[in-house]
Amino acid sequence: MHAITTLARKDLTLLFRDKFALFWIFAFPLMYALFFGALFAGDDDGARSQIAIVVVDEAGTDESAALAERLAGHESLRVLTDENGDSLDDAKTLVRKGDCAAYVRIPPGFGGSPFRMFGGGDPNATPIEVGIDPSRATERGFLQGILMQTMFRGIADAILDKEKMTSEVDRAIGEIDNAEGLDAVQSAVLKTFLSSLRSFVGEVELETLEAGGPGQAFGDGQVSFVDVTRASGATPANSFEITFPSAIVWGLMGVAVSLAITLVRERTHGTLLRLRVAPISRAQLLAGKALGCFAMCMIVIAFLMVFATLALGVRIANLPLAVLAASAIGVCFTGLMMTVSVMGKSEPAVAGAAWGVMMPFAMVGGGMIPLIAMPPWLASVSNVSPFKWGILAMEGAVWRGFDLVDMLLPCGILVAIGAVFFGVGVAVFRRIDG
Amino acid sequence: MIEAEDLRKSYGDLHAVNGISLRIERGEAFGLLGPNGAGKTTTLHMLAGAIRPDSGSVSIDGERDPTRSEVRNAIGIAPQDLAIYEELTAEENLRFFAKLYGLAGSRLGDRVAWGLEFAGLTDRRKDHAGKFSGGMKRRLNLACALVHEPRVLFCDEPTVGVDPQSRAHIFDRIEEVKRAGCTLVYTTHYMEEAQRLCDRVAIVDRGKVLADDSVDALIREYGGQSVVEAEFTKVPDDATSLPGEFDDTTLRIQTSEPFAALARLGDRGAEIAQLRVERPDLERVFLHLTGRRLRD
Incomplete structure (x- = not known):
């Protein structure tokens, strides 16, 4: 055990002195979590993202003003105020420049009667016009729904106004x-x-x-x-509770890649030869590497979670389960490190292979594209990615309110993936080393 | 004592070592000489237990399994590649390798201090090895091999690519180790090193031992005669009857007794402006056995 800890400590020391590796292990995941956390957070803490629009009221009626007011009050919309006026051209410019997703033009003649179904109003009136940024196709349908809801709310208000309703019905009977x-x-x-x-x-x-x-x-x-x-009330307190589990997995990817490179560097620089001649078995040598990787994984997870807790108010709902998740993720990435380290005979080859393996895992596992945004077939593919299970396990402990039974699936899969990759790595290492 | 019997190792179609047998006595300095790709390093690694031979056997002090920890504790290796961690300091490198051999406590501290002094790096103990010159790295590489006081030291080109000062330092230190009774197995391209250090030398080529004997015996067997080259200011009258090849003013004689040949020239009244005596050496043995064809 002494030899194993000596090897592991040496690897940790080497890693902590590699500034490039430290960037990918600590700085990049932190930047990732902070950037996307801030992005998802919106203007107020915990709020969902809002669609920015600008309203051009060309009608100038009470009804158009009421519609604009209702739009401004909608929780999913952020209505921009155009300091240069409310002209349609200004609104189009804002959309073209990407400052807002759409403009809503309330044309002249809007209002008068909300009861056009009874034959009232101007039959030649221009409909409400929505100009949308073509790249924001996702929001188009959402915005249409909000507009319909808001306009119907106006009709509902009018119907509940007895005097106005009576007057409108009398007018309609007269027109008939x-x-x-x-x-x-x-x-x-x-x-x-x-x-x-x-x-x-x-x-x-x-x-x-x-x-x-x-x-x-x-x-x-x-x-x-x-x-x-x-659990009741176990929703993410803020967006960082969502982004930090992903960031942790990115950090561990950095650990696995960096340590895989150090193993091949041992071979190319001759230190592996010296280790092979030392009175330690090959099993001890590989165990030392694995322990170093696992310990570094734990350090990264601890660092990111302590930072997230103290600086960003992230709550860890269940600390023992978080430790369980962290351990399972650590085992998984230790196994990945072992396989990646034997995928080339030089540092550039291993570095290239490492990113070649890890990036697809990240892409299909939710490290880049949120799982909810994936088509069904890709969501199925994501099951093979340790990223997915790592993020799920960490989220389960942080805010999803998982219990021990819920944690068994992601943690079991992570440990199984780690064991398979570690076994493959050891087998290839033994073959290469004769 | 190290015994190797019919060692063979292939990498694909390449037979790196093709039936090498050696016997190295305890306390002996044994040189493995050969051109690039001759199989020296592979042989050294098999002797040290770093790689497993395809066939054949190695025993060290009667122990046939070089992977046993008792055997490994007795072995130190200074690989041709600089097998040190450049991100660690000189002291940390020595401490790490010493701890792998189980050293602890005051003995660990003493041996690390010894290693720093051995490498001439006591003043630079806190500097990262990556900042060292090639010579300093070579010295540290050797110190790391010796920090646990092995009985057998395997040195693979320990002085390659260093300046004359570092080379002299390393060589002096290796001679000290030899005097202390350590068994040395040494590969080098520097023939004068092997000639000065080694009690016995094996010339290896294409994975086979071509010759294995003491340096003097090899020179006697394969070195040929000495060459005496004399340039005359006054050519003797009967110059055409002189032994050897005569070219206007220069005479070149191949002889096993160069001093007797010189004395005979003096007797004939020759006045010599320049004289060069080339005695047979290990380099000539090497070239005689391995040929002059490039091996790149």
Whole structure:
């Protein structure tokens, strides 16, 4: 054991003196976590990302102002104020420059009557125009839904206004009476319906419907969104709880690559020969390498999590499970290191092979593209990536509220991947070394 | 005592070592000489137990398994590549290798101090090896091989690529080690080193031992005669009857008794302006046995 710890300590010392390796192990993951954490955080802590839009109100009516106000108040929108005025050209410039995802133009003639279905309003009125950045296709449908919701909310408000509703129904009945060429049967049906509606508006206490708010009356308030986790209240406190597990895996990738390179460097520089002649077995030699890698993995995880906890308010929901996850991830990346170290006979070859192996794992495992953004087939492929299981295990301990049973799957897979890769690495190492 | 019997090692189609047998007595300095690619380093590594021969056997002090820790504790190796960690200091390098051999406590400290003094690096003990000159690295490379006081030292080109001062330092230190009773197995391209240091030399080429004997015996066997080259200021009257090749003013004689030949020239009244006597040496033995064809 003494020889193994001596070897491991030597590897740690060498790694801590390699500034280039330290960048990839500590600095890059930290930058990654901070950058994406800040990006996902939005303007206020914990808020979801909002779609930035600009509203061009060319109607200047009470209804258009109310629509603009409702859009500004929507939780998923951030309505920019154009300091240079509210012209359509200015709005288009903002979208073209990427300062906002879309503009919403409320054209002249908007408003008057929210009851066009009853024949009111200007039949030649221009519809609301939404100009969207072509690269923001994802937000197009989302924005359309928000606009429909907001406009319907305006109609709902009007319907619940008894005086206005009565006046609009009377106006519609008058227009039917004066309509030329309208079929008598059609006229009778419409007037019967509108008369019933007038009676309904006149006799029913709309305040009763209003009690739950306009939204309640028309049902859209019945839908609410909650973050699904096992433990009540175990949602990410901030976006860094999401980005730090990924950052940890990136850091461990740096550890595995750096230590794989040190092993091949031992061979090319002749120190491996000296170690082979020393009174230590090959098993001890490889165990020393593995211990060094595992210890460095633990150091990286501890560093990143302590930083995240103290500086960024990240909460670790279950510390023992976090230690379990960290250990499983460490075992996995130690195994990867062993295989990568025998994938070339020179430092450049191993470095190239290391990134060649690790980057696809990162890409399909959620290290670059969030798993939720992947098509189903790619999401299935991600199951082979230790990145996915590493991130899941760490998130499980940090904020997903996993219990021990939940942790067994990702941790078991990580340990299994580590064992397989370590076995492959040792077998190839023995073959190379004669 | 080191005994190697019919060692063979191939890498694909290349037979690096093709049936080498050696016997090296305890305390002996044994040289392995050969052109590039002759199989010296592979042989050395097999003797040290670093690589396994395809066939044949090695025993050190009667122990046939060189991987046993008792055997490995008795062995030190200074590889041709600088087998030191450039990111560690001189002291850390020595300490690391000493600890691998189980040294601890005051003995560890004493041996590390000895190693620094041996390498002439006591004043630079805290400097990273990467900052050292080639000569300093070579000295540290050798000190790391000796820090645990091995009974057998394998040196693979220990003085290659260093300045004359470092070379002299290393060579003096190796001679000290030899005087202390350590068995030396030494490969080098410097014939004068082998001639000065080694009690016995094996000339190796194409994976086989071509000759194995003491330096003097090899020279006697394969070195040929001495060459006496004399340039005359006054040519003797009967110049055409002189032994050897005569060219206007210069006479070249091959003889096993150069001083007798010189005396005979004086007797004939020759006045000599320049004289050069070339005695047979190990280099001539080497070239005689391995040929002059380039091996790059």
